[in-house]
Amino acid sequence: MRVVYRGLAVAGAVVVVAATLAVVLPSEPDEVAAGPVTAPPAAPSSSGSAPVPSVTASPSVTASPSVAPATERATPRPGTSLAPGYTAMEALYADPRVPRLTRSVKRMPLRSPGKRFIKDRRAGLRVPKLPRPWKRYGAAPFTTKQVLPKQRGTALRGVFVTCPLPIMKQKSPRDTALLAARWTLNHHPKGSRITWLASQPVKRGWMLAYRVTYGKHSSRAAVVVVDGGMSKPGLAFVSVPDSQRKYWRDIGRVASGVRVLG
Structure with a gap:
């Protein structure tokens, strides 16, 4: 009987330890939380222009309302190399040949166009x-x-x-x-x-x-x-x-x- 009681005591201790580990150690997730992922911008090149970050998202998973929205991509600087998918205006802003049109640019007086x-x-x-x-x-x-x-x-x-x-x-x-x-x-x-x-x-x-x-x-x-x-x-x-x-x-x-x- 002493052998039986001693065996039961060991088994009980194992169960307690296993339960403790189950509470303390977090289980590994089966998959990464869904949602758009924004890649961080790469380091600036020697020319001083930084590549524009690209945005990728899993089409099969819908982000829950609690997930923060993806960071909006910054307006490209002149000379920036653009990835596919950028708009015509973003391509314009990245073109070093065309400066920004600011409020300092004034109107011009318009003369008579003539009659013909x-x-x-x-x-x-x-x-x-x-x-x-x-x-x-x-x-x-x-x-x-x-x-x-x-x-x-x-x-x-x-x-x-x-x-x-x-x-x-x-x-x-x-x-x-x-x-x-x-x-x-x-x-x-x-x-x-x-x-x-x-x-x-x-x-x-x-x-x-x-x-x-x-x-x-x-x-x-x-x-x-x-x-x-x-x-x-x-x-x-x-x-x-x-x-x-x-x-x-x-x-x-x-x-x-x-x-x-x-």
Whole structure:
């Protein structure tokens, strides 16, 4: 009997120890808590620009209301490399060629557009017919086109074109105009950079005037984005190089003269 009682005592002690361990030691979870996970930003590169954090989430698991929402990604800095999935405006903010449009950029006085107009039925716009030596020219790939005479020793010359908006429309006319101005760099020399000169609303749209610098030279330019009632807003774009600077005055005529085609 002593052997039996001694065995029962040992067994009881084992049960007590096991129960204690069950209470003290936490059990390992079967899976990680669900919810979006935001990767921390990597260390800045030698150029000083930091990669933008990416966001991944498990599509098969829904986060509970008690889980804190994922951190919003920061607005990219100029020169930042963007991962796929970023918006057009985020790409704009990361473009070192295009500075931020701040409140310090003033409006420009708009002069009389004149009495002669050209109709762009595809864009739904009526735009000024600029005085001589401007002349109409083969429009493709645009809808209308006016140019200044060619100059010896350079391919650059003043140009004024209209067309349906070639980029995606944004919620704000101002943002749409910003993206349009960035798009116009495709029609300036390589390495061109923008400096804002004027920014203001126009009827059913927005106008931006800016200087485009490339090397030792520059152009004055403007974009006017107007909703002409078509499937896409209409774009008017004018640019005049410094070699033809006496025609910079016509940029104001364009900026003030774009109208909805009635």
